[in-house]
Amino acid sequence: MKRRDFLKTSVVAGAALSMNIEGLSAALNNPETAAAAPDLVAVMGGEPEVMLDRALEALGGIGKFVKKGQKIVIKPNIGWDRAPERAANTNPDLIKALVKRCLNAGASKVTVFDHTCDDWQKCYKTSGIEAAVKEAGGIMLPGNDEKYYKSVTIPGGIKLKEVKIHDALLEADAWINVPILKHHDGAKFSCAMKNLMGIVWDRQTFHRGDLQQSIADLCVWQKKPVLNIIDAYRMMAKNGPQGRSIADVQTPKQLLASTDIVALDAAGLATFNQYAPVKLEVATVGHIGHGEMLKLGSTNLSKLNIQRIKI
Amino acid sequence: MRVNDDRKDREFLFPDEDEHSRMKKRSSVKEKRRKKPLNYLKGLRAMLAILFFAPVLLYFVDFAGALPENVHGLLHLQLVPAALGGMIGIIVLMFALAFVFGRIYCSVICPAGILQDIINRVFCIKRKKQKGVMRFKYRKPMNMFRYALLTLTVASALFGATTLLLKLDPYSNFGRIASNLFRPLVMWGNNAAFHALEALDNHSLYPVTVKTVTTAGWAAAAIALLTFIAMTIWRGRLFCNSLCPVGAVLSIVSRYSLFRISFDAERCNSCGSCERSCKAEAVDSKRMKVDTSLCVLCFNCTSTCPKASLKYRFAPAFPLAQPELNVAEASHTKGTVNSTTSSRRKFFATGATIAATLPMISSLARKHQEAAATSTVAFDSTKDAVDYNNLGPVTPPGSMDLERFKDKCTACHICITRCPTQVLRPAGLEYGFDYMLRPHCAFVSSYCNYDCTVCSEVCPSHAIGGLSIEEKHTTQVGIATFNLNRCVVYTNETDCGACAEHCPTRAVHMVHYKGILTIPQVEPELCIGCGGCESICPVRPLRAIVVVAHKTHVKVAAPEEEEVEKIENNEFAF
Numbered sequence: 001m002k003r004r005d006f007l008k009t010s011v012v013a014g015a016a017l018s019m020n021i022e023g024l025s026a027a028l029n030n031p032e033t034a035a036a037a038p039d040l041v042a043v044m045g046g047e048p049e050v051m052l053d054r055a056l057e058a059l060g061g062i063g064k065f066v067k068k069g070q071k072i073v074i075k076p077n078i079g080w081d082r083a084p085e086r087a088a089n090t091n092p093d094l095i096k097a098l099v100k101r102c103l104n105a106g107a108s109k110v111t112v113f114d115h116t117c118d119d120w121q122k123c124y125k126t127s128g129i130e131a132a133v134k135e136a137g138g139i140m141l142p143g144n145d146e147k148y149y150k151s152v153t154i155p156g157g158i159k160l161k162e163v164k165i166h167d168a169l170l171e172a173d174a175w176i177n178v179p180i181l182k183h184h185d186g187a188k189f190s191c192a193m194k195n196l197m198g199i200v201w202d203r204q205t206f207h208r209g210d211l212q213q214s215i216a217d218l219c220v221w222q223k224k225p226v227l228n229i230i231d232a233y234r235m236m237a238k239n240g241p242q243g244r245s246i247a248d249v250q251t252p253k254q255l256l257a258s259t260d261i262v263a264l265d266a267a268g269l270a271t272f273n274q275y276a277p278v279k280l281e282v283a284t285v286g287h288i289g290h291g292e293m294l295k296l297g298s299t300n301l302s303k304l305n306i307q308r309i310k311i
Numbered sequence: 312m313r314v315n316d317d318r319k320d321r322e323f324l325f326p327d328e329d330e331h332s333r334m335k336k337r338s339s340v341k342e343k344r345r346k347k348p349l350n351y352l353k354g355l356r357a358m359l360a361i362l363f364f365a366p367v368l369l370y371f372v373d374f375a376g377a378l379p380e381n382v383h384g385l386l387h388l389q390l391v392p393a394a395l396g397g398m399i400g401i402i403v404l405m406f407a408l409a410f411v412f413g414r415i416y417c418s419v420i421c422p423a424g425i426l427q428d429i430i431n432r433v434f435c436i437k438r439k440k441q442k443g444v445m446r447f448k449y450r451k452p453m454n455m456f457r458y459a460l461l462t463l464t465v466a467s468a469l470f471g472a473t474t475l476l477l478k479l480d481p482y483s484n485f486g487r488i489a490s491n492l493f494r495p496l497v498m499w500g501n502n503a504a505f506h507a508l509e510a511l512d513n514h515s516l517y518p519v520t521v522k523t524v525t526t527a528g529w530a531a532a533a534i535a536l537l538t539f540i541a542m543t544i545w546r547g548r549l550f551c552n553s554l555c556p557v558g559a560v561l562s563i564v565s566r567y568s569l570f571r572i573s574f575d576a577e578r579c580n581s582c583g584s585c586e587r588s589c590k591a592e593a594v595d596s597k598r599m600k601v602d603t604s605l606c607v608l609c610f611n612c613t614s615t616c617p618k619a620s621l622k623y624r625f626a627p628a629f630p631l632a633q634p635e636l637n638v639a640e641a642s643h644t645k646g647t648v649n650s651t652t653s654s655r656r657k658f659f660a661t662g663a664t665i666a667a668t669l670p671m672i673s674s675l676a677r678k679h680q681e682a683a684a685t686s687t688v689a690f691d692s693t694k695d696a697v698d699y700n701n702l703g704p705v706t707p708p709g710s711m712d713l714e715r716f717k718d719k720c721t722a723c724h725i726c727i728t729r730c731p732t733q734v735l736r737p738a739g740l741e742y743g744f745d746y747m748l749r750p751h752c753a754f755v756s757s758y759c760n761y762d763c764t765v766c767s768e769v770c771p772s773h774a775i776g777g778l779s780i781e782e783k784h785t786t787q788v789g790i791a792t793f794n795l796n797r798c799v800v801y802t803n804e805t806d807c808g809a810c811a812e813h814c815p816t817r818a819v820h821m822v823h824y825k826g827i828l829t830i831p832q833v834e835p836e837l838c839i840g841c842g843g844c845e846s847i848c849p850v851r852p853l854r855a856i857v858v859v860a861h862k863t864h865v866k867v868a869a870p871e872e873e874e875v876e877k878i879e880n881n882e883f884a885f
Contacts, residue, residue: 042883081762117813117847119731119760121376139514147502147518185821185829186808203809204849210805244817247873252880270884284827286806301885308883 038307040258040267046311048094048233051255055229056101058307059257065226068106070173074098074138075225077180077195078114078129080242081122087234087249088242090180092128094231094255098178099136110136111168114198115143117242141168149201156294157217159210164201169223177225177261181232181268183240183248183276187211189285190241191268192228192261193219212286219261219296230256230268237276250275262288262297263304270301350614352623356418364425371489371728372497374519383769386725388420389482390557392771395473395719409561413568416561417551417607423481423539424551424607426488430543431590444611445587447547449595452562452605457552461559471714474745477721479556482771484535486723487748491532491737494728495521522756523727528737531748547590552605562604567628572606572613574599578620585612585621594621697792697857704742704751705840705860707735708759708786709767709775712863719774722748726766726775732757734842735766752788754842754858759788761815761841784816787867789840789860791819793833797855800830810856813843816870819856831856836867 041058043051056062066072076090084092095112102110112133116123120142124130133140142148149164169175179195186207187194196218197203206214232254239248252275258264265288273279282288282299292299363385370382387393393401405416417424435443464475477483498519505516542549551558576599586596593605594612601612601621613621703713707726710716727735727750734757735750742751750766752759764783767775778786791810799807810831811821818837821829831844833856840858848854 042885044881044883081760119757122731122760122763141514142517145518145520147520184808185811187806188829204847207807207809207847207849208799208803210803211808212806239817241812242815244815244870245873247875250878254883267885274880274884275878286827306885310881 037305039260039304040256040263040301040306041309042267042306043255043257043309044311045253048091048231048255049097050311051233051253052094052097052101052229054309054311055255055257058309059227062101062105065176066102066105066107066174069108070106071109071171072102072107072111073168073172073175074102074110074112074178075169075175075195075199076112076114076129076178076231077182077190077198078123078127079117079198081118081126082242083126084128085234085246085249086243087180087182087236088240089123089127089129090178091231091233092132094229094233095129095178096132096136098176098229099133099138102176103137110138111141111172112138113141113143113166113168115166115200115203116198120144141166143198146201152221154217154221156220157214158290158294159213160206160217163205163218163221165221166199166201169199172223174226175223177228179228179230181230181235181252181272183236183238183272183278185240187215187285187287189265189269189272189280189288191230191265191272193265193287193291213290215287216290216294216296219291220294225261226259228258228261228264230254230264230271232256232268232271235272235275237272238278260297260304262291262299263301264297265291266299266301267306350610353610353614356415356608356610359419360425360428363420364422367422367485368489368493371486371725372494374494374498374501374728376729376731380765380768383725383729383771386482386723386769386771389771390416390560391476391480391482391721392723395468395721396771396773398773405561406564409564409568411569412608413571413603414558414561414565414607417548417558418609421481421485421557422489423485423555424548426485427539427543427548427550428590428609430540431547434544441587445584445615447587447589447592449586449589449597450546450592452602453553454604457554457559457562460554461556464556468718471718472745473718473721474747476556477748479554480721480723481550481555481557483721483723484539486725487528487532487737488536488539490724490728491524491528492536495524522733523730523736525737525739527739527748528724528727531737547592548607549592551607552591558607565606566602566604568603569625569627570623571603571626571628572601572608572610572621572623573626574601575620575622578618580618580620582617584615584617588612588615697794697859699853699857702857703860703862704738704746704749705754705789705842705858706864707750707752707766707775708783708788708839708864709764709770709778710788710864711776713860714862716774717745717749719772720749720770721772721774722750723771724748724750725769725771726750729765729769731763731765732760734759734846752840752842752858754845756846758813758842758846759840781869784839785867785869787839787861787865789858790835791833791838791840791842791844791856792859793819793831793856794853795830795855797850797853798830799850799855800824800828804828807849809847809849810844813847815839815841815843819844837870839867 037060038058041055043054074095076095078089080088082088099110124140130140143166148167150167150170151162151164153162154160177192177195179192182190184190184194193215197206197215200218232252234249234251236243236248237250252271254271256264256267266282269280269282269285288299291297298304366382367385370378388401390405408415464479468476498521501516502518505518508516539550579599581596583596586594588611590609590611591605591607593602613623706713706716722737724737727737734752734754736753737748738746738751740747762780764778764780767778795801799805806828808821808829810819816837816839818834819831822832824830842858844856845854845858848856
């Protein structure tokens, strides 16, 4: 073998090894978009359904995340007994569209739930999400009874080692995390990572034992969302997480999506700061930094391949 | 006369029959009638009872809110809550019913009465008729006892001690039985069905947890149910004619009722089956008298009588009516005109007394209300430590004042069963004997929903008075009180803020503490005492933030309307 050939092959092999396998398989499946598949997509200026479709298209289509016959769980934020205009819960139009896309992609079952703060029946109804999900053909499950939760261990967690997680998620083949962008008086900022607190039963252990670290620890759980979508059509700029009046709401008309939950929260925080009266540093929102430390993703947005779409 | 009527009927029905066969048929029909006389009234009574009872029972056990909200309208017909709520119209209606028809209330409207009938029915199953259905005998009314107890109950209620009324009111006892015993059974049944359906991947049901049944509630309900069972088996409607204040007060009116069951002495053959079938022990077959102060109009006697001697007739007690049908009655009243006039006098006297005293209860309560409105409570901002051993009950929004609430609430537990967040729980002895079984906001794992006024809508006695959503938003039932030295942020130096998250008015909010840490602060003027903060505080065993109840609720200003500029932005932030 010639030295040149040897070098050539080793370079190719090295490149192949360094490539991430998921990316490679995606590239093989979809050679056109794979080259440009962004780490993060940001869409602005459309209705929730339109923005969702543009984001999914940029990411390589819903089929990349949802396979035929899979049981899918969608986890919005439905924490409060507030109407969609108050921006306390994820936009019902977005959830409706997403349930439809999942079913169209061949999902055998699409389940939606949240462990709400206010009375769950009131939250499901007032948020408009129950009606939206049923209309789209999904299943709405309650999350407010301990009977639904089973204990799992988090081997990589620093403070949180064991937690009770909703059965629907344990059974699911894949799940999608769909938070809304909000100010949050407890965790400072509520977005993709914070939204995971709605999948667990005993949240008081989070508050007792270092809230910010526990949120990051929960994101380490092996069954990570296949996709995170931030609903920033409306957002709660202050008085979060439940808001006091319509005056807390701003309307950025944006949607951000990524598989990198830390990067997405960093991008969400930047968007939040454009509208919020009190700006927040990444360092202030402890869980984002803790997530980066746990190698869940990167807050360095300048290093990421971001696709920005204006409608 | 009756034979003629019968013949006419049969001629009308079978005009082609010849005389002979007609005679034969007639005698056989008469045989049948003797065995089972037609009695529409008993059927009508049973049907009406079911129509009243079924929705009320379902409303109490309906944990899923499946029934329409307006079913609670039926509860407002209950006499004790109506009296406490000062609903003159209902009171007049119920007395008018009793005066015209007798104690039909006890057999149709009162759920505890119908519950006793059901117990009796169950007891009679598989028992020989003589031992089951026909086990009663006439006893003299315990007038001294029941009216003395009634007087004591009413008098103590007038002086603001409604404990006795709470224990004796039939509707409230039924409510406690339904909500503390029947409801959990239904919920457990639901959970069993849920698990069965879930295995089939059917998600139409959801599991529920019984949270609102406390030891006191459970025990009171069990005692009441056992009392009903024992008294019913022993002597039928004994409760209604001895302990029950509603039975006693209606008996005063019903003894003069216009319609009543009475004997036709000509027909009676003194077989005594009427007496043995009477659950109320009101039929004295030897003297051929029905004591209408005891009779609850179940119509068992009229349906049992083989001679159709007992009938429900228009037969006023006063001589102004014609006693032509009432032979037995007439023979008794003959020569005792004096007693009739004196009884009339008694009637008017008692009627006037009742009419005068009932609104007094509500007017007393109104006094409390006024006192509540004029009193001013100063906020004590310096007090940051809570006397955990001496916390009063947080009464539901709309109850206005602790004393007023105690005067009006008879602990029927309908608010507890309808509260969507299950924050209302029956008290034990923690707030004293006179608050026992009454609902209080227990911020153990839930809180009072900001946009909910269900308890004030369903309360039949208006102990929890009507509140609009706006009024609720400005009613302070207590103040969240923060104990810094227990707070997670202070003790662990980590973020928490669960209390501030759950505050709907932002009365509890986070302020700068140390570095990037924030710590809760309470603005008492904004707090409405909903307990969101207390219910979610992770600190144990004693929580770092607790709602200290007001004895008298306070009106606070509505949160200020803010003008916020809408920010327009056409560029991404990153």
